[in-house]
Amino acid sequence: MSILHPYFIVAIVYMLFFSIQEVFGRKVDKKWFWFLGIYLIILVGFRDNVGPDYGSYKGLYIYSDTKSYYSIFMKMLHMKGPDQLEVEWLYTLINKILLNVFNAPFYVLTLVIAICAIFFKIEYTEDNTFYPFTFTLFMFIPYFFVGESGQIRQNLGTFIVYFAIRYIKQRKLWHYLFFIFLASGIHTVCYLFLPMYWLARVPLNKTIMLVLIIISVFLSPFEIYRVFGSFLDSMASDNILVNGLNGYMYESTERLNGGFGIPEAMMMILTFFLFTFDTKMKEKYPYYEYHRNYAVIGICFYFIFRNNPVFSSRLVGAFVGFSYVLIPNTMYVVSSGVKKMIYAFIIALVIFNFVVFSSFINIKVGRFTIELYKNHILP
Template sequence: MSLLHPYYIIALVFMLIMSFQEVYRGRVEKRWLYFLGIYLVILAGLRNEVGPDYGSYKGIYIYSDTKEYVTIFLKALRMEGNQPMEVEWLFVLINKILLNVFNAPFYILTLVIAALAVFFKIEYIEDNTFYPFTFMAFMFIPGFFIGESGQIRQNLGSFVVYFAIRFIKERKLFYYLLCIYLAGGIHNVCYLFLPMYWVARIPLNKAVMLILIITSVFLSPFEVYRAFGEFLNNVAADNTLAMGFNGYIDETTQRLNGGFGIPEAMMAILTFFLFAFDTKMKEKFPYYEYHRNYAVIGICLYFIFRNNPIFSSRLAGAFIGFSYILIPNTMYVVSENTKKMIYTFILALVVFNFVVFSSFNNIKAGRFTIDLYRNHLLP
C-alpha cells in the first residue's frame, strides 16, 4: 500500500469539511468551490511527469506541430486535407497554438486543459446538485486521477457535454449542439451524447428500467457490440491512453468471465439508488429524470461492453460520470435519519476508494505518491 502525496490528501480533507458543512448546515458559498477548483488546477495542470498518460500527451503535443492549420480547419468541417489527422481537430488546434504562437512548454498545455475541465466540472456540479463538495469528494478517487491527471482529452470533452445539460433544461438546442461539436473536437466519444437532448425527456418507470438493465446483463456474455465493428473502434480510439487506469478496474480474467469486481459493485449500488428513491426524486428533485435516463444508459452500456475493457471504461464511463450525481442528490428528498445513513455510506465509499486506490500499483505508476509526485509550482 502506498500513500498519496499530502497535496491530494489536503484537497480531500478540505472537500470533506465543506461536505459536512453543506449536508448539515446548509449550502456553502460558491467561492469556496472555486477556491478548491484553483487548487485542483494547480495539482493537475502543473504536475511534472505525473500521470499514466503524461508521456503520450507529450507525444501528441509534438505531433500537433506537424499539422498545417488548413488541415486542422478542414477536419473541423469534416473534410480531408493533405495530411492525415489521427487526433481530434480542436485538441490539435489548442496544442498547435500554444506551441506555435506562445512557444509554451508542455506543462502550459496541461494547465490550460485542467483549467477548462475544472471550470466546466464546477459549473456542471453547481447546476445539478445541492451537495457539490460531497459529490466532488465522492468522485475524487479515482476520478481526478483518471480524468484531470490522466485521460485529459476525454475528461475535458465529457465535462463540456455535462455542462451542456443546462441547455437541455433551457430548451436551447443550438447551444447544446455547439457544445457537442466542440466536445467532439476534443474527443470523439462525446458524439455519443448527441441524441441525449431528446433521450433525457423519455419517460421511464421502474418496470422499463428493470427490463433494460436485466436485458443488458443477459446480453453481456454475447458481445453484441461486435456488430457495430469499425464505428465503435473509431469512437474508442487511443487504446494506449484508455488503458492508463484500467488497473483500478481490476480487469482480471476471472472478473471478465463472470466474476464480481469493483465496477459491478458500483453498478449494483447505483441501481439500488435508482430504484429505491425514484419516486421521491421525481417528486422533489428538479430535472432528476434527465440524470436517471443517463444512469440507465450508462449501466446498460457497461454490461453490454463488459467483456471489452476499452469500451466498458471509455464508452460506458462517459455516461456513468453523469450517473453518480444521483447518489448524493437522494439526501435532498429523504428524512433526516435516512439522510444521515446515506451520508455515512458515501463517506464509507470515499474511505474505501482511498484504501483501494492506494493498494493498486497505478498510484506508483502514475507517480501520485508522496515520494514521486512533482509539481512545477508547489515545493
C-alpha cells in the first residue's frame, strides 16, 4: 500500500474540518472554499511530471505550435483547414498562444488549465449544494487525480458545462449555448450536454426512472452503442491519450465480462439515494429535478456502455459527475438522525476510496505518492 503525498492529505484534512462545520454547524464563508481552490491550483498547476497522461499532454503542447491559426479557426467552424488538428480548436489555441507568443514552459499550461477548471468547479459547487466542502471531499478520490491531474481536457470541458447549469435555471438559452460552444472547443464529449437544456425539465417519477434503468440493464450485453459508429469514438477518444487513461483506470477482464466492481457499487448507491429521497428532495430542494434527470441519464448510459471501458468512463463520467451532488444534498431534507447516518456513510466512502486508491496501481502510475510527487514551486 502506497501513501499519498502529505500535500494531498493536508487538503483532505482541511476539507474534513470545514465539512463537519457546514453539516453540523453553520454555513462556511465562501472565502475558505476559495482558499482550498487556490491550494489545489498550486498542487495541480505546478506539478512536475505528475499525472497519468502528463507526457502525452506535454507532447500535444509542443506539437500544437505546428498548427496554423487559420487551421484552428477553420476547426472552430467545423470546417477542414490545411492542418489536421488532433484535438479540439480551443485547447489547441490555448497551447499555441502560450508556446508561440509567450514561449511558456509546459507547467504554465497546466497552471492555466487548473485555474480555469478550479474556478468553474468552485462556482458550480457553490451553486448546487449547501455542503460544498462535503461534496468536494466526497469526490476528491479518485476524481481529482483522474480529472484535474489526469484528463485535464475533459475535466475542464465538463466543469464549464457544469457551471452553465445556472443558465438552464435562469432559462437563458443563448448563454447556455455559448458555454457549450466553449466547452466543446476543449473536449467534444461536451456536445452530449446540448440537449440537457430541455431534458433537465422533463418530468420523471419513480416508475419511469425504474423502467428506464431496467431497460438499460437489459440492453447492456447487446452493445447497441455500436450503431453510432465513429461518432461516439470521436467524442470519447483522445488518440494518444486513450492509452494513458486505460493504463491508469484499470478495468479487470472479469468486470467487463459481467462481474461486479466499484463502478457497479457506485451506481447502486446512487440509485438507492435517487429512489429513497426523491419525494422529499422534490419538496424541499431547489432544482433537484435537474440533477435527478442527469443522474438517470448517467446510470442508463453506464449500463448501455458498460462493455466499453472508455465509453463507460469518459462518456458516462461526465453525466455522473452532475448526479453525485444528490448524495450530500439529501442531508438537507432529512431529520437530524438520518443526516448523521448519511454523513457517516459519506465519510466511510471517502475512507474506502482512499484505501482502494492507495492499494492499487493508480497512485504510483500517477506519481502521487510521497516518493514520486514533484512540484515546481513547493519543496
